[in-house]
Amino acid sequence: MSRKLHIIVLVDATEISEEDPNFEAQPEVLTTEHNVIGTLRNLGNDVSVLGAVSDIGTIVTTLAEQKPDLVFNLTESFEGDRQLDKNIAALLEIVGVPFTGTGVAGLMLCRDKRLCKKLLSLHKIHVPRFLSLPSGRRIRVAKTVRYPLVVKPALEDSSEGISNASLVSNDVELEQRVNFIHERWEQPAIAEEYIEGLELYQSIMGNKRLAVLPLRECSFDSNGSNGPQLATYRVKWNEEYRKKWNVKFSFAELDPTTANKIGHICKRVYRILQLRDYGRIDLRLTPENEVVILEANPNPDLAYGEEVAEAAEKTGLVYDELIDRILHLALRRYK
């Protein structure tokens, strides 16, 4: 039995309800925060919850006064701005409190879908060729890049800004979607070559030594009809929509050689992009068996039933063990 720890769970301020600021009640629909906070309590830890509020003085004072053994970092944005996720990590680093997950460097490298792809290609890791399309510049499609392209906000995640219209096959469609991204998301767009193939998710845990978890797959089989080919926002978050188009999340069935190759490449990605404790790499496996990395997710969703938890459970690591493993991986980094 490990010693009782004082853990402060840091959450996005918008996740905190006035009626239940300490996440003590059990609502019908549990969020990631409920899952993790409830589990940390069940494990016997002394748990309090802190919101990443705009008044950062409150965060600093609380941490300095309470001196927790660990901050479990569930924040994804600051004041609704995802680009500031790294700044929260930076604040925790300055305060000097141990915290779970990726630090400021890794969060910065992974936030920009263009930057991480440049870095991975320098390391000879296969990523889609892409165009960087900031607003206010004329769109020039380089000869080296071929349609169809996938147009995305360069700085979001969780499939935000990704719909079937993101897949474009000519200059007119490209311009329309890029303009939409600039107006609606107020940030640069990235247009990547569409990679055909199996869509796979590789969860990884660890720091010095890395463990790859069983590969998950998202299959798009709409039986020849015009169903989604991308994990769009609706595919990710709308079960009815998935049913309608026969999109399924399941365990991938690959031969061991291919699975090992994917694991090996994804571990390299994890290290290059400085992920810590736990992460998930999204990729596609082409019909020619080529591994193409789509993105790396530091601090991926830890909700019960999400990709990381599903993959962990398959190896026998049930949910409370997963959360316990993550907090100890984090603590060990500070020893």
Ligand SMILES: Nc1ncnc2c1ncn2[C@@H]1O[C@H](COP(=O)(O)OP(=O)(O)O)[C@@H](O)[C@H]1O
């Ligand atoms: N270049 C690409 N080729 C094929 N599919 C893509 C490509 N880029 C994105 N997608 C699809 O869109 C989904 C979301 O893209 P991703 O870059 O992972 O954004 P997010 O950070 O929002 O998850 C992917 O899981 C994949 O289904």
Ligand SMILES: [Mg+2]
């Ligand atoms: Mg993704």
